[in-house]
Ligand code: C2E
Ligand code: MG
Ligand code: MG
């Protein structure tokens with residue numbers, strides 16, 4: 546054990562805690578460097594309309610590509626970026642890149658839907674959040690109509706009343722709002738109906754459980770709640786044909802998952818859009 550004195554407190558580390566702390570610090574430094582050197586890249590995962598089988602939109606997912614350590618998964622660096630506050634800058638890089646790509650695809654006539662961008666709790670509580678988003682949209686000359694923001698239950702349940710007013714200011718600009726990973730956090734149904742949401746994303750954990758009757762009933766209940774609240778439903782992490790068939794029966798409209806496509810690089814996604822447009826010249830995307 547090593548002991549460090551910090552004011553009147555002694556902090557004790559065992560070796561594994563120390564290793565953890567070193568790794569964290571390494572990633573924090575890599576992220577600082579990566580922000581300077583443009584190592585954050587945006588991938589896009591298509592969302593499909595279950596009835597028509599057509600593309601309706603996509604989610605922007607950040608990838609951290611380091612020269613020495615290769616790709617670091619968001620599962621590893623996002624929690625650290627949340628703690629250090631670097632998620633604010635990373636989130637804005639993602640939004641900026643997503644707006645730039647979507648602007649190009651809209652101008653080329655390849656896309657007319659919404660791109661969903663994840664918004665972290667730290668970003669959500671910035672006092673000038675809406676101004677920051679306005680600036681990025683304006684800079685890229687992209688109307689807010691093309692943007693959807695995904696927030697989690699944890700983000701809004703911290704201070705639901707405040708969250709409602711922030712969500713209203715985003716929503717009044719025409720930005721759509723989605724509740725991400727629904728069912729994994731602690732949101733109350735009483736608030737769910739007060740939040741100005743457009744979409745509810747059913748977490749992959751529930752989709753994974755659809756092999757059992759109880760699991761299917763669970764998804765059925767979530768879809769029913771969403772529809773009763775007039776919300777659009779997206780099923781996350783759909784991997785199998787059987788899941789798709791069940792979701793269709795349950796009247797879930799939209800699917801996102803490996804079954805349809807993995808997240809694609811910007812170049813790959815553009816080719817995906819081109820092949821969609823080739824086959825359907827009168828592309829009409831609505832989300
Ligand atoms: P999320 O927002 O719930 O994103 C969905 C995650 O599920 C993505 O993981 C996606 O690649 C994965 N996924 C989608 N379909 C399937 C499937 O069929 N099977 C499996 N096994 N996985 C599937 P990813 O890209 O690793 O991102 C993980 C999480 O990191 C995201 O979960 C989100 O919470 C966070 N994240 C990613 N990009 C950003 C970002 O730009 N900003 C913020 N704040 N968070 C981000
Ligand atoms: Mg998401
Ligand atoms: Mg999600």
Ligand code: MG
Nearest residue numbers: 726748749781
């Ligand atoms: Mg999820």
